Amino acid sequence: MATVEVSFTALPAHVRTARLVALAVARRAGVNEDLLDEVRLAVGEACSRAVGIHQSKAADTAVTMLLVDEQDQFIVEVVDVGPLESSVSPDDLDLDADALTAPAAPDAGTDPLPDLLPPGFGLAVISGLVEQMSVTSEMDGTHVRMTWPASDVMAPSAE
């Protein structure tokens, strides 16, 4: 088992760095090429969410990302200091298209619209994307854990 730990200041600019590191380690761990886009997106969502939480609650505390290369799996765990906002299910992705796209008030002007996608949306995207993921609330905060098979010689039926 090999582990890479990345700890970064909660700034949006560092999320890209986190994605790149995760991608490099995933590739090295033997995650199938077909899954790398999924790894990149899921890690990005998890880190963006953590950065957002830290910026509102604990801007001075670093976000931690653990990358674990086990024999036949690759695990990414992103830890933030915040409480879990709500339980997550793929149902959260069943957005009301009409509500989502109702016209903005014409006088909305140049003000940024408030968050257009519901809180927890990023996690819901991960759950819609990654077969094996879990979100747990622990003493030190919320852990988002995602697991991918890391050996392309494994038969698909092994799961």
Add this chain to the structure above:
Amino acid sequence: MDLSLSTRTEGDRTVVTVGGEIDVYTAPKLREQLIDLVSSGNYDLVVDMENVDFLDSTGLGVLVGGLKRVRAHEGSLRLVCTQERILKIFRITGLTKVFPIHASVDEALAATD
């Protein structure tokens, strides 16, 4: 790769060509561009995403925000995208029901529905 943005007018529509990565860091730049276009009277937008390498839910939020703004003026926001990795996030979030997605800029410019 950072975000690149350029705009051009085609008839009564405005084509926004986006390249690079749209994420939590770069999405505000795209949001500003869309706000600028709408506030200067461009309500029919075509966002060409063929050179977008990465799009996350922050980027989706900005596109939805753009759609809401143009709809306030009875306008439209069409996307051009054929890349499977980008289309996937629209599909899993159900946003394919919300955005008209076209295979080329020409197709998006010709679309009237």
